[in-house]
Amino acid sequence: MKLWLLAAVAAVSGTQASAQRGGDPVTVPVTVEVIGTGSVEIKAAAQRIAVTFSGRGATMAAAEAARSRKEGQVLALLAAEGVPATAILPLPESEQTRMSLLGSLGTMGATTADQGASEDATEEARGGRIVQAATMAQVDTLTRKLKAIGVQVGTPAASFEGVAAARRDARLGALRDARVGADRYAVALGMKVGGVRRVSETGDGPVMPGLQEKLSTMLATGSPSILPRLAETPKESATIYESVVAEFALLP
Template sequence: MRTKSFVLALALIAPGVASAQGRQPVTLEIVGNGWVDVKPGKVTLEVGYIGKGKTEAEAKRDSAALLAKIEETLKAQGLSAAAIGDAPVDSPTKAQMEQMQSDDADSASDAAPVVTDPHARLLTFRTTAQADAVRDQLLVNDYKIGTLRAEPDITEVDAADKQVKAMALRNARADAEIYAKEMGLRVARVVRISETGNGPLTPAVQNKIELAMSQGPQAVFRSFKRADGATHVEKALVVTFELQ
């Protein structure tokens, strides 16, 4: 899992970040960053289809065949039929299937009646790559495809939040050691840790502004929304060190 950190001397925010005042200890404030991407706990995709026939039995056989194609597509991704469930009652895909059923009934003539058997399913995947592959294949076969959703594992996200805080502290400490060495000093202790800093903007907000200025607004958007459905957990801390 790749992580990245960058450190800004607080002089970028306010003057006088590292100073000696008489006999007072020298202090240094560092903005330390840590972040990590947490894989989604579950990825879901709604799929709709309508079996059709001249009789109810024919319509049900047709819908069973359409379901079997979904099972085959899942099998190609190493997934079983257990990945197929019913879509929620308030599912947009379910509403779309019901509307299509109504439209088919209105357009059918007495001479050529059409019986329909609509279904809306919820497919569950381990990764977005599996979901994308299945979605692309089903689109080719004219299934109605709903929204792909990547749901985070809250427990994992909470654990990651603690992890990135520790990472931010380590990164800040490492850079403080570099600055202290250049000043002919050493890091004695941490005297303050803050998530808000001393300026009008929090360190995290300042980081996003810097990212937008250097790489454009889309870079900020990409930092939050991952193509693989991962949840981006990031933390910026202002750490004050005492140097001796």
């Protein structure tokens, strides 16, 4: 449902007052500020998952050889599932460090039997790749099959294209929404909208108008369901919201 909240920032700056200027009456127009909100939904271009694996051995050379064998298993599985080589990317160094730390914590206190290695396998070599899947269904399939061969799979993260264009379209929708709000005020006051005097994407306060509107809604409704939605990870699509503040003149 298209959001439009008039966030009664209706700044009535006059009341059809009249003044005298050179003997002729001058009408001071009523103005109203309205927050308009627009939204555009965009589809995910791909789903990215971090795939990590390791090899263990009595020496680092043996561990690296074991890691290479595991990597071969991973690449063969991905090829069998139709993942093109161009969708298999190097694992960023930051992700390698994080997964290495998690792996070390996970093996603390574990027995060699738990780790599936001999007592001489004291060295470990880790590796990984970023895999781009086309859909969440493919992510689910890959995750299940990779875990079955002892590979760690991270939480999927959606990547999006065309975000800048979507934001521009959402702002235009927000401007149209603001005009609808101005029309509502004009009808309530028995007046008509004369034109736009000012448009701002940032508003006048320290809080962006879109966030200001969301916080106002949360306080007004007391809805506990707003906060969890803010932390949701995008899946197949995401909705881009933009808000503008527009000032309109109202005429008799």
